[in-house]
Amino acid sequence: MDAPCIAAVSAASDTALRVNWEGGGEDVVELAGWIGRTSPLLAPLRDPVLFRQPQIxxxxxxxxxxxxDGDLAIDSHHLILLATEQRSFKAEDLAVWQLRAQVTDQEAAEFLGIPLSAWIAYKAGAEIPKVVGMVCRAAVRDPVLFSAHLRPKMVGRARSSA
Incomplete structure (x- = not known):
């Protein structure tokens, strides 16, 4: 994924940035986890007065x-990755994921550890829990994770004669 250029930036809160991308689009990117879990270099950003003064x-x-010219920065590549992960996961995203994953409704529900009825409701437009979106996105990025937990249904097995 090519990192887009930042057209404008402002603080949306004490830990989130409002980023306008060149070519269009805007994201509010929550950075609390990034600041709290990365190198001590970013520790100064825990100060809300400093955080509220971002610049391109x-x-x-x-x-x-x-x-x-200092080191207290976050590049647009990581900003767009964080923004993408933080966007809500909608029924359309679920349909694209299922098509890409090539799984049935039952296989998708079992992979996610949810009832089939919940999967069907999500596909119909019910609010999708954040964790479902996180797992679907992670499964796309990591085929080993996906393969380790997918249990495909066997199609075309001969019926037992009784």
Whole structure:
């Protein structure tokens, strides 16, 4: 995935950025996990006064704080990855995932550990829990994870004679 350029940035909260991308589109990207779980280099961003002063740096390829040439920054590649992961997962996304995964409704429900009725409801437009979207996205990125937990139904087995 090519990292888009950042057209505008502002603080949406003490831990989230509102990012406008060149060519269109806007995301509110929550960075609390990024700041809290990465190197101590980002620890200064826990200060809400500093966090609320983001600026575009490196010709639109990053957001920085403080010294424009400093290390206190996040690049647009990671911003778009975080934004994509944080977007809600809709029925259309579920349909695309199922087509890409080439699984039946029953296989998808079993893979996710949910009742078939819940899967059908999600496909019909019911609100999809965040964890379902997370697992579907992770399964696309990691075929080993997908293969380790998928239990395909055997099609075409001879019926037993009774």
């Amino acid at each position: 740096v490196a010709y639109g390829s990053a957001v920085g704080w403080g010294d424009p």
